[in-house]
Amino acid sequence: MAPNLFDLKGRRALITGSSQGIGFALAEGLKAAGADIVLNGRDAAKLKAAAKRIEGADMLSFDATDHDAVRAAVDAYEASGKAINILVNNAGMQHRAPLEDFPADAFQRLLQTNIASVFHVGQAVARHMIARGHGKIINIASVQTALARPSIAPYTATKGAVGNLTKGMATDWAKHGLNCNAIAPGYFDTPLNAALVADPTFSAWLEKRTPAGRWGKVEELQGACIFLASDASSFVNGHILYVDGGITASL
Numbered sequence: 598m599a600p601n602l603f604d605l606k607g608r609r610a611l612i613t614g615s616s617q618g619i620g621f622a623l624a625e626g627l628k629a630a631g632a633d634i635v636l637n638g639r640d641a642a643k644l645k646a647a648a649k650r651i652e653g654a655d656m657l658s659f660d661a662t663d664h665d666a667v668r669a670a671v672d673a674y675e676a677s678g679k680a681i682n683i684l685v686n687n688a689g690m691q692h693r694a695p696l697e698d699f700p701a702d703a704f705q706r707l708l709q710t711n712i713a714s715v716f717h718v719g720q721a722v723a724r725h726m727i728a729r730g731h732g733k734i735i736n737i738a739s740v741q742t743a744l745a746r747p748s749i750a751p752y753t754a755t756k757g758a759v760g761n762l763t764k765g766m767a768t769d770w771a772k773h774g775l776n777c778n779a780i781a782p783g784y785f786d787t788p789l790n791a792a793l794v795a796d797p798t799f800s801a802w803l804e805k806r807t808p809a810g811r812w813g814k815v816e817e818l819q820g821a822c823i824f825l826a827s828d829a830s831s832f833v834n835g836h837i838l839y840v841d842g843g844i845t846a847s848l
Contacts, residue, residue: 606631614688616643626819661714671721711755738781767835783841785813809842
């Protein structure tokens with residue numbers, strides 16, 4: 598095996614929603630593998646604080662749900678001479694409510710944040726990758742890409758869409774030299790899951806339901822991301838890689 602198969606030196610990675618949680622952990626992992634990092638988020642203060650923790654990181658502040666703003670920010674960044682070789686579409690949100698009472702405005706926010714953003718940022722970055730004939734797009738899906746739980750049906754719908762959009766990206770863009778795949782995390786201890794982590798009943802259920810018997814640590818997603826961002830995955834396209842402690846494999 599080539600010794601530099603997982604080496605990301607000389608490549609630049611944009612990670613959306615990367616001021617905290619999974620996005621920040623993935624940025625740290627890609628940095629450790631040699632990539633230059635571009636952080637993104639809507640909260641300027643949190644983004645600036647995150648950038649201070651990753652040496653040499655750039656900040657690209659845009660709303661991933663705003664198609665025109667995304668296109669303008671990506672095009673301007675590329676025009677500055679800094680090519681985006683790796684894109685991690687991580688921006689996401691959650692809202693819990695019984696489906697019969699689920700607020701319509703919350704449903705719309707989920708659609709825009711969890712799936713429309715993947716289209717907006719993916720398209721803006723892919724146009725430049727296509728021109729270069731190479732690029733890596735990694736979308737963050739979920740175990741809810743394949744499974745469902747009470748009170749999160751709209752979230753499940755958006756993550757199912759992320760899985761199929763990933764396949765669509767691969768189908769359209771593989772011929773241009775792009776690898777488009779997804780990572781589907783199981784249950785990880787993140788700010789998005791803070792309420793569940795704090796619920797002893799849910800944590801007990803999760804430990805019994807997951808073959809690994811525990812919550813995931815965000816650092817355990819880094820290896821999958823480095824693999825999909827590197828030359829090691831040169832013939833992997835349209836794949837959804839579940840990193841979930843076995844929860845999707847076991848009844």
